[in-house]
Amino acid sequence: MEPVDDVGGGTTADGDDVSWIAVAPASAIPPGDYATVEVDGALVAVFNVDGEYFAIEDVCTHDGGGLAGGVVENHEVVCPRHGARFSLRSGAALTPPAYEAVRRYETRVVDGRVEVRGE
Numbered sequence: 296m297e298p299v300d301d302v303g304g305g306t307t308a309d310g311d312d313v314s315w316i317a318v319a320p321a322s323a324i325p326p327g328d329y330a331t332v333e334v335d336g337a338l339v340a341v342f343n344v345d346g347e348y349f350a351i352e353d354v355c356t357h358d359g360g361g362l363a364g365g366v367v368e369n370h371e372v373v374c375p376r377h378g379a380r381f382s383l384r385s386g387a388a389l390t391p392p393a394y395e396a397v398r399r400y401e402t403r404v405v406d407g408r409v410e411v412r413g414e
């Protein structure tokens with residue numbers, strides 16, 4: 296899937312929860328699909344697993360490969376370059392050759408838009 300460019304960004308409607316950032320219409324990331332978005336200068340991969348959204352930084356901690364587009368199984372993504380597995384729930388590196396977790400982002404859907412917040 297092509298990267299989703301700036302689709303609004305910004306804050307939630309009431310303005311007091313400034314740390315959530317809208318990144319894409321939920322409809323743009325159907326179940327089984329993913330999108331890459333930029334969040335505060337970082338490339339973030341947002342995955343839809345059976346209707347639940349997960350977001351991690353799109354940079355493998357092994358050698359910097361992108362994780363978007365990797366096979367997703369059991370809430371884990373497999374790095375397309377050398378096969379390290381990362382948990383989409385926690386960002387943890389589960390198998391070599393990666394040993395460090397990737398940054399994880401919380402997700403939620405508000406008014407039909409996926410929002411993320413860095414942890």
Ligand code: FES
Pocket residue numbers: 355356357358359360374375376377378379392393
């Ligand atoms: S860059 Fe991801 S496993 Fe090597």
